Amino acid sequence: MDTFLVNLIAATLRVATPLLLAAIGETYIERAGVLNLGIEGMMFFGAFVGFFVADVTGSLWLGFWVAVLSGVLSGLLMALFSVTFGVNQHVSGLGITLLLGGLSLFAFRLKYGGRSVPPSIEPFPQLSPFKDVPVLGTLFEQYLFTYVAFLVIVPLAWWLLYRTSFGLNIRSVGENPEAADAAGVNVFLIRYITLAIGGGLIAAGGAFLSLAQLGAFTHGIVSGRGWVALALVIFGNWDPVKVMWGALIFGGTFALQLRLQAMGLNLPIPYETFLALPYVVTIVALVIAGRNATYPAALLKPYRRE
Amino acid sequence: MSLKRLSLLIIIALLALVAVQCGPSPTPEATEEAAEAPLFYAAFATPIEEPWDGVIHAALQEAADAGQIQYEWTDDIGYAGDMERVLREVAETKKPAAIFGDAFGNEEAVRRVAADYPEIAFVFGSGLGPADPNLSVFDNWIHEPAYLCGLIAGGVTESNVIGVVGGYPVPEVNRIVNAFIYGVKEVNPDATVLVTFINSWFDPPAAKEAALAQIDAGADVLFAERFGVIEAAVEHDLYAFGNMSDQYELGPGHVLTGPVWDMRPTVQYIIQQVEAGSYTAMDLKDFSMMAKGGAYLAPFHGMEEKIPADILQLVQQREEEIKQGLFRVPIDEATPPSSS
Numbered sequence: 092m093d094t095f096l097v098n099l100i101a102a103t104l105r106v107a108t109p110l111l112l113a114a115i116g117e118t119y120i121e122r123a124g125v126l127n128l129g130i131e132g133m134m135f136f137g138a139f140v141g142f143f144v145a146d147v148t149g150s151l152w153l154g155f156w157v158a159v160l161s162g163v164l165s166g167l168l169m170a171l172f173s174v175t176f177g178v179n180q181h182v183s184g185l186g187i188t189l190l191l192g193g194l195s196l197f198a199f200r201l202k203y204g205g206r207s208v209p210p211s212i213e214p215f216p217q218l219s220p221f222k223d224v225p226v227l228g229t230l231f232e233q234y235l236f237t238y239v240a241f242l243v244i245v246p247l248a249w250w251l252l253y254r255t256s257f258g259l260n261i262r263s264v265g266e267n268p269e270a271a272d273a274a275g276v277n278v279f280l281i282r283y284i285t286l287a288i289g290g291g292l293i294a295a296g297g298a299f300l301s302l303a304q305l306g307a308f309t310h311g312i313v314s315g316r317g318w319v320a321l322a323l324v325i326f327g328n329w330d331p332v333k334v335m336w337g338a339l340i341f342g343g344t345f346a347l348q349l350r351l352q353a354m355g356l357n358l359p360i361p362y363e364t365f366l367a368l369p370y371v372v373t374i375v376a377l378v379i380a381g382r383n384a385t386y387p388a389a390l391l392k393p394y395r396r397e
Numbered sequence: 398m399s400l401k402r403l404s405l406l407i408i409i410a411l412l413a414l415v416a417v418q419c420g421p422s423p424t425p426e427a428t429e430e431a432a433e434a435p436l437f438y439a440a441f442a443t444p445i446e447e448p449w450d451g452v453i454h455a456a457l458q459e460a461a462d463a464g465q466i467q468y469e470w471t472d473d474i475g476y477a478g479d480m481e482r483v484l485r486e487v488a489e490t491k492k493p494a495a496i497f498g499d500a501f502g503n504e505e506a507v508r509r510v511a512a513d514y515p516e517i518a519f520v521f522g523s524g525l526g527p528a529d530p531n532l533s534v535f536d537n538w539i540h541e542p543a544y545l546c547g548l549i550a551g552g553v554t555e556s557n558v559i560g561v562v563g564g565y566p567v568p569e570v571n572r573i574v575n576a577f578i579y580g581v582k583e584v585n586p587d588a589t590v591l592v593t594f595i596n597s598w599f600d601p602p603a604a605k606e607a608a609l610a611q612i613d614a615g616a617d618v619l620f621a622e623r624f625g626v627i628e629a630a631v632e633h634d635l636y637a638f639g640n641m642s643d644q645y646e647l648g649p650g651h652v653l654t655g656p657v658w659d660m661r662p663t664v665q666y667i668i669q670q671v672e673a674g675s676y677t678a679m680d681l682k683d684f685s686m687m688a689k690g691g692a693y694l695a696p697f698h699g700m701e702e703k704i705p706a707d708i709l710q711l712v713q714q715r716e717e718e719i720k721q722g723l724f725r726v727p728i729d730e731a732t733p734p735s736s737s
Contacts (some may be wrong), residue, residue: 146702355736
């Protein structure tokens with residue numbers, strides 16, 4: 092039972108990593124008042140670009156950073172539509188998801204078409220700082236990105252948003268852009284910056300899937316993880332630390348249900364019950380936590396100077 | 398700044414994108430010498446990167462490359478009602494000799510169109526029966542090599558726990574998994590086979606996590622019905638079986654073999670029948686089984702050294718018996734238990 096728990100926690104951290112990276116990215120964006128429905132497409136694009144560059148150049152790190160760059164550019168594209176042009180954010184976001192999804196698959200077929208198995212590369216190795224120590228060895232055998240996501244990205248996001256004037260500007264732009272503008276904050280610039288940061292993090296979440304967790308790229312590599320991340324941001328009430336707890340709850344139930352299936356209990360309930368568990372738990376948690384949800388007041392509203 | 402104009406621009410851009418995604422994929426120009434060859438069209442519900450449709454596409458493409466047929470295709474038609482429109486358009490405008498495709502999720506649409514164009518041979522992957530005069534059906538009947546893989550798995554496992562990760566428990570998957578379990582039990586009655594379904598045809602990260610959970614539960618041999626599982630075997634230095642195609646390159650030194658589906662015998666048979674003018678609606682099942690070369694074990698790539706000699710001998714013996722019709726692998730399409 093102990094090993095069961097230790098394995099479960101290790102798997103939880105691994106499964107939560109891509110969700111956490113994307114959800115923190117989305118948190119920056121929404122805090123500044125933009126709903127980024129391009130998140131699913133940006134993750135997919137990041138997963139593809141990262142894999143493609145790593146495969147062509149042979150460098151995983153180059154692939155990763157180009158993927159991040161692709162996310163920054165995707166974020167800026169979203170900013171062009173939703174901030175500069177003031178287009179309806181639902182339309183521009185879903186448009187970007189469709190665009191980036193189609194673009195990735197088109198490029199994938201051009202480069203890797205006609206194969207019977209998906210292309211694969213040697214992925215990032217897992218770090219094992221406590222190699223032969225029983226419990227710690229398993230728990231800490233994680234990808235570098237998992238360490239960075241939990242120990243750097245989350246605290247940094249919290250500190251930036253709540254303890255710096257930059258974070259104050261982001262939050263004021265998301266709450267009351269008119270007042271922020273009157274106080275001399277450049278609303279457009281702040282939204283551009285948060286979309287660039289957020290896009291980079293979202294794409295990093297996608298690249299984690301193709302470059303670390305799997306070492307391959309196929310259709311369905313993201314499979315709705317972007318939408319899950321979107322829900323986690325609401326669950327976490329736009330607070331990076333609470334978003335992290337949301338990612339852990341979803342990752343934990345996801346890892347748990349696979350382990351329950353693998354216990355081979357032959358229970359008289361359909362296996363779909365297990366598969367639905369992470370979503371049910373997240374929805375229930377969302378309903379409970381969502382009662383106190385306070386949306387950034389300017390979310391979805393394009394800012395226009397009168 | 399005119400917002401309306403911009404919105405319009407975006408809508409047009411989006412529509413263009415949708416058109417690109419739904420429209421027929423570019424197909425190679427017919428060469429002049431192939432101009433005599435009959436036109437075969439394929440209408441796939443999924444992208445051709447999906448292994449099931451990929452097998453059909455590969456067999457047709459090979460026949461086209463050999464100059465036997467002209468070949469055009471459309472993929473990613475989906476299950477939202479476009480199949481009937483695509484088939485009618487193709488039947489009206491291109492008048493092909495035969496249309497291949499997969500009817501799963503589009504059974505009624507395919508059958509309606511087929512009945513309206515009796516002069517065209519409709520050859521579709523289907524879980525249902527053929528329909529006179531012109532709708533033939535095929536399916537991936539690869540339970541025989543799956544059974545042979547089960548024999549090997551039962552022979553190489555040391556922990557006596559074997560993991561299977563599948564997409565959905567549909568008949569096509571169930572009979573493969575059940576045949577695999579049947580093989581395991583024949584050589585190793587004490588072995589436990591764990592079966593996990595991920596309810597997706599394409600979610601490799603989830604498939605890998607499912608396999609890792611089975612490894613944590615003691616599995617030391619994995620059957621990768623879906624993509625993503627072999628990566629887990631490589632990570633933990635275990636043996637794995639691929640599925641549908643030769644997947645050795647996903648895990649050199651780890652992938653022992655795997656059931657392979659080959660549509661070439663089916664395609665060759667239809668070409669013969671169409672050319673002879675003797676095409677009739679039929680169940681093409683036999684052409685996807687071992688006796689006619691429609692199913693086989695993937696090449697070992699030297700991995701036969703890792704298999705105990707007596708097991709390997711049994712596999713070869715059974716393989717011969719199956720081909721000669723002396724041994725029948727049971728077909729069980731019930732959902733396999735999560736542990737057996």
